[in-house]
Every structure is written in C-alpha cells, then in structure tokens.
Amino acid sequence: MNEMLYQDQPVVAPEVLEALAQKTDVNRLLAALSDLDADELRRMLRALDRSRAPVQPPPINSDLYEIEAELSPDEREIVLRWRSFLRAEVAPIANTYWERGEFPMQIIPKLGALVMETIGKGQTHYPRMSPLLAGMLTCEVARVDPSLCSFLGVHRRLCMTSIWLFGSQAQKDRWLPAMLRFEKIGSWVLSEPLVGSGAARGLLTTARRDGDTWVLNGQKKWSGNATFADVNCIWAKNLETGQVNGFLVERGTPGYHVEKIHDKISKRIVQNVVITLEDCRVPEANRLPGAQSFDDVARQLTNARADVAWEALGIARGAYEHALAYALQREQFGRKIAAFQVQQINLARMLGNVTAMQGMLVQLARLMERNGGQIAPEQASLAKAWCTERMRETVAIARAMLGGNGILLEHNVARLFADAESVYSYEGSFEINSLIVGKAITGYSAFV
Numbered sequence: 001m002n003e004m005l006y007q008d009q010p011v012v013a014p015e016v017l018e019a020l021a022q023k024t025d026v027n028r029l030l031a032a033l034s035d036l037d038a039d040e041l042r043r044m045l046r047a048l049d050r051s052r053a054p055v056q057p058p059p060i061n062s063d064l065y066e067i068e069a070e071l072s073p074d075e076r077e078i079v080l081r082w083r084s085f086l087r088a089e090v091a092p093i094a095n096t097y098w099e100r101g102e103f104p105m106q107i108i109p110k111l112g113a114l115v116m117e118t119i120g121k122g123q124t125h126y127p128r129m130s131p132l133l134a135g136m137l138t139c140e141v142a143r144v145d146p147s148l149c150s151f152l153g154v155h156r157r158l159c160m161t162s163i164w165l166f167g168s169q170a171q172k173d174r175w176l177p178a179m180l181r182f183e184k185i186g187s188w189v190l191s192e193p194l195v196g197s198g199a200a201r202g203l204l205t206t207a208r209r210d211g212d213t214w215v216l217n218g219q220k221k222w223s224g225n226a227t228f229a230d231v232n233c234i235w236a237k238n239l240e241t242g243q244v245n246g247f248l249v250e251r252g253t254p255g256y257h258v259e260k261i262h263d264k265i266s267k268r269i270v271q272n273v274v275i276t277l278e279d280c281r282v283p284e285a286n287r288l289p290g291a292q293s294f295d296d297v298a299r300q301l302t303n304a305r306a307d308v309a310w311e312a313l314g315i316a317r318g319a320y321e322h323a324l325a326y327a328l329q330r331e332q333f334g335r336k337i338a339a340f341q342v343q344q345i346n347l348a349r350m351l352g353n354v355t356a357m358q359g360m361l362v363q364l365a366r367l368m369e370r371n372g373g374q375i376a377p378e379q380a381s382l383a384k385a386w387c388t389e390r391m392r393e394t395v396a397i398a399r400a401m402l403g404g405n406g407i408l409l410e411h412n413v414a415r416l417f418a419d420a421e422s423v424y425s426y427e428g429s430f431e432i433n434s435l436i437v438g439k440a441i442t443g444y445s446a447f448v
Ligand SMILES: Cc1cc2nc3c(=O)[nH]c(=O)nc-3n(C[C@H](O)[C@H](O)[C@H](O)COP(=O)(O)OP(=O)(O)OC[C@H]3O[C@@H](n4cnc5c(N)ncnc54)[C@H](O)[C@@H]3O)c2cc1C
Pocket: 154, 188, 189, 190, 191, 194, 195, 196, 197, 198, 221, 222, 223, 224, 266, 267, 270, 272, 422, 425, 426, 427, 428, 429, 430, 431, 432, 435, 446, 447, 448
C-alpha cells in the first residue's frame, strides 16, 4: 500500500467524489473496479479518454487509392475546373429541378462555355480527350447529378458520336461545331415501346425510300433530351435491305411528334419521351451514310457502356460521400453514428466498392487507349454490369445509413438512390450485359 498517497493528498478530490456519489453508488463502483486486473483497468481508462477527447474527422475522401493521380497535370486541372463548376452551378439546383421534373435550360450555355474552355479547346467538331479523362469527367458529373450525366451522355456520347463516326462531311460540318458549343442539342433514338433489349433482333420503326427522301414510321420510347433537342439521331429498319440505318431528324419536321414521359421515379431531370413517326419525311442527305447495320450501332454502344460504368462509379462516390458526411454529424445514443461499428463496416463496404470500380475502370481506360479507342464488347459489358451492381449496393447502404432522412431529397442520397435504377437498366440492362460476357467466355449465346 502506498501510504504517502494517503498522507499527503487524497487519491480523489472530495468534489469529484461528491459529484460521483450523486450519480452512482461509489462503494459499489470502487468494489467493481478493484475486481478488474491491471490490463482491464488500462483498457477502460483508454476508452474513457478516447470518448472525452473531441474527434477531428479527416476530410472526406472517396479516392483512397489516389486514382486521380493517374491523370496528367493538365487533365487534372480540367477535372478540378469541372468539379468547381458542378459544385457552384449544379449541386444547389439539382434537387429542386429533380422534384419538378424539369431540365434547367439555363445551364446549357454555361456548359458550352465550360466545354470550350476545357475539352473542346482548339477543337472545331468533336471534343478530343483521353479515355481516362473522359471517364473521370463522367464520374465527376454523376457524383453531383446523374441526370446531367445522362443529358451529356445522350448529347455527346450518343448523338455527336454517331454523327462523328457515321456522318457525311456535310452532316459533320452542319451539326458538330454548334453541338460542341451546346448551341444545338442532340438526342439519340433507338429504343421503342415494344423493343428495348432486343433492338439487335428487329426494330419495328421502318424507313422506306421514296425517291430522294426517306419515309419513317413507328414509335420510339425513352430518348433523353428529345423534348427540346434540335437534332434526333433516329435508328430505323430499312425496308429494302432489312438492315438498321440512322437518320438525322430535325425538331419540327412534319410527322415527328414528341410526348414527354411524366411519371418517372428516376432521373427526373432528364426529359424522356415517346416519339411517334407518322410518314415523317427526311431527305437522303439526312441519312448517316457510314452506318450500314446494327453492328455499327453495337460498336458505338460498346464504348458508351464503358462510359456508363464510370457514371455508376460517380453515383457510388457521391452516395458514399453524402452518407459519410451525414454519419459524422448525426448523433444517436449520445454518439455520432459514424462511431458505431456497424456504420463503419457499412462505410468500408461502400469505399471498397468505389475503389474496386475505380481500379477496374482505370484499366479499361488504359485498354481503350492502347487499342486506338476501341475495346471488346465483353470488356465494356463486364464493367457496365459489375459496376452498376456495386453502385446499386452502395446507394442502398447509403440510403439506409441516413435512416428516414435517406428518403428525403434534401440530403442528396435519395436522388442518387433513385437515379441509380435507370443506370442499372439503360445502355443494356444488367442481364443483357452479363449475357454478352457469358457468350464471350463460354461460346454459347444464351439470349434466346
Ligand atoms: C432514364 C432512361 C433513359 C433512357 N434513354 C434512352 C435514350 O436516350 N435513347 C434510347 O434509345 N433509349 C434510352 N433508354 C432506353 C433503355 O436503353 C432501355 O430501357 C433498355 O435498353 C432496356 O430496354 P426495355 O426498357 O425495353 O426493357 P426490356 O428489354 O423489355 O427488358 C425487361 C427485362 O427483361 C430482361 N431481359 C430482356 N431480354 C432478356 C434476355 N434475353 N435474357 C434475360 N433477360 C432479358 C431485361 O434485362 C430486363 O430486366 C433509356 C431508358 C431509361 C430508363
């Protein structure tokens, strides 16, 4: 026994003992403590110290493996430009426009200016950039607003790319410079009310040659941007050859009718439509001469699918970041919910998904770069199917982590959660992309 301790000063100050006595039976407490061995006591003291010290959480970082360092300094500069634009111009309005189901038209000229200062700089027809930068920008946009990502995807990735790949020089000169500056907007029209996944096997929309014109008939469904697009790239079955051809149909063409789809629970900012073509006549000069069959469309879709995988990554990153920010400020049982083991496991699972997706997509971008911009269908499809599945798991965890607030737009996760559903199904559903992989690795087609 240390007698000095008792003689010179009390072990515990009287006021501390008194405060303790008001809360608990001090004798019982001391008896319980005296039963603990030295290690147990040390552990308990450490835990008490930790819970008292204010925790300074580190900055939220969804790029744990420093994937952004793979970009060149100039490319990184561009990503940062887009990031600050999205934070300033898009994040503050996204929930409002999503709720209204409207597209923020005022953003279009601003996007045009941003493109011309970054990826369109020095270009006249088409933004040139490395596959890695293209993917990172898609991810960056989706992280803030997946609907804007769809708008850009349909305008550039689908419509501009079709004109760039399959258009005549006259078509390229007429549309691409204005589309690059966002003075003209494009839509891309393949899916139909009765034909979605099976588009390769037979579109019902037909194109009949009549002298110097083509007569289009049929119905299309979904095409984003089409309520206000200036040019619509419409795919139809050539009645003479039985092959799929592409046609540029301008807004206001007689026989071209557009009706907005209103009752969506996902991507509500994207203006999706049903298009009815009734003896809609377009000149031969509006047919895309470079597209001879569905194989050409499929080649374009391969790269588009890789881009949608980057979109899935962006949505997962956004959901992770919002969920972590929420967990760091929300308290239950007197503690931040971020301090609970279960929530930390959830966060680690989300970050694991994000990081694995990043790794896969960076390698896909490298493959694309190495192979002159093209990848194999199964390479794109595996990324699209797997990343959208991981995205879906990630947004579901994030939504649950916010409890009831997870279904409210104001906390941002609800919008990402809902928008993820479209991404899972479009540009080839999860099942269709998995079957493309399945066929490539077994040799058997399981489509029918
Ligand atoms: C928000 C949004 C935006 C879109 N934007 C555009 C656009 O801009 N332009 C455009 O052309 N299209 C667009 N689409 C359409 C999109 O590409 C289609 O929805 C998608 O291809 C799936 O087609 P579907 O909806 O007709 O489903 P279906 O083809 O009817 O499929 C229904 C279900 O059956 C499954 N299935 C189908 N065939 C098979 C099979 N052989 N084996 C196993 N399962 C199968 C599918 O995986 C799916 O689960 C958009 C869709 C959405 C939701």
